[in-house]
Amino acid sequence: MMQNIENKVAYITGGTKGIGLGIARALMENGVKVAISGRNIQAAEVAKQTLGSENVLVLQADVRNFEDEVRAVEQVIKTFGKLDVVIANAGIGKFAPVDELTLEDWNAMIDTNLTGVFHTLKATVDQLKQNKGYYISMASLAGTNFFAQAAGYNASKFGVVGFTQAAMLDLRSYGIKCTTIMPGSVSSEFNGHIPNEEDAWKIQPADLGQIVVDLLKMNPNVLPSKIEVRPTKVK
Template sequence: MQDLRQKVAYITGGSKGIGFGVAQKLIASGMKVAISGRTLKTVARAADYLGDANTVLALKSDVANIDDEKTAVNQIIDKWGQLDVVLANAGVGHFAPIDQMSDAHWHQMIDTNLTGVYNTLKASVEALKESKGYYITLASLAGTNFFASGAGYNATKFGVVGFTQAAMLDLRKYDIKVSTIMPGSVATYFNDNEPSEKDAWKIQPEDIGDLVLDLLKMHPRTLPSKIEVRPTRPDKK
């Protein structure tokens, strides 16, 4: 997939943060990109900023709902006739000691961060077989490093890492590449953060976009299946 012109990508949670930053980089490389989110108005606003109707498609989809994801993929195929790259990026985080965590927050994280990744792959896998495409999940360093008040989030991200690596073994016989990206601190709106100069030390969304481009341009014989990425110099408290 070293020539990305006219290739088609689908990014869940693409209206802001990492998904939006990746979308910008892929569009600049000549790709057509569909972005989705739970609120169409928000996604459409982001799509208008990213490009025109020939290059960007705004979709309403809750990744926790398999039917939403199937509909989203079908809309992409109807518009562009193919699907080459999928980035399962949508995610939520709630942090509290396990004895104080609400059942609602636990289930929302499981349904979005873990089941959502499964739903997105199940909805897109046949299209990726056709294109010999690439499926990428956005995990986290929290998928290998546990921390206090992170039981729910850790559980989902550990799960995403395991799911993605097993899926990689299942799908490479179809010439589908599968990778997971595990970032540390990224300057996004995650967990009610408002990105500003205080986040300059963090990984920027466009940095993850560059990393995705590097993966897509890698020689077909080589697969970086799990990538950890972190700020060079963490903020000193």
């Protein structure tokens, strides 16, 4: 039994580019009202123009700051009257051998990728309980597959996977669904990359957007709690 998601309200952190922007576009194409946040309000305004709609709410918020998330959620409620879907997507990557990884880079990844995911859920959970909503965290295959020069990034993404799966068990009695999506190589601006034609083999942001749409439309009795996504081919 497919669910109608038209007029649902979604909040996406890190929604100004890449995966977050791809998810925003896919949701809007399916009639969902969308709010996107980022640390840079100018980038958020550019993203709004890219989406080509006045119906998207753009917000300046840093997921490392819990008060920012609380204010962002308050603005979503003020604008749209409710909140049904939360996509915790904001994330960064700093890569170096563990003996060379700086304290600053370690803290930035843990604070953004892991603590930020908690902040986003903490700020939205009351609305999710009220509306039997859906919480989706964007992890990575790096959340189960460790690799060299990624100790900090692996730690943060392993944490996101564990956090979201435990949250799923805590919250499903309220009718809240929780899923973590774990992409492999994605064509995005992550870590300063500029998407180009050589990225055609990679997962595209629109592909992940479609996965989110499919999750939201799924029978309410079914919960894919953890989804690994890989490119069909390796370059």
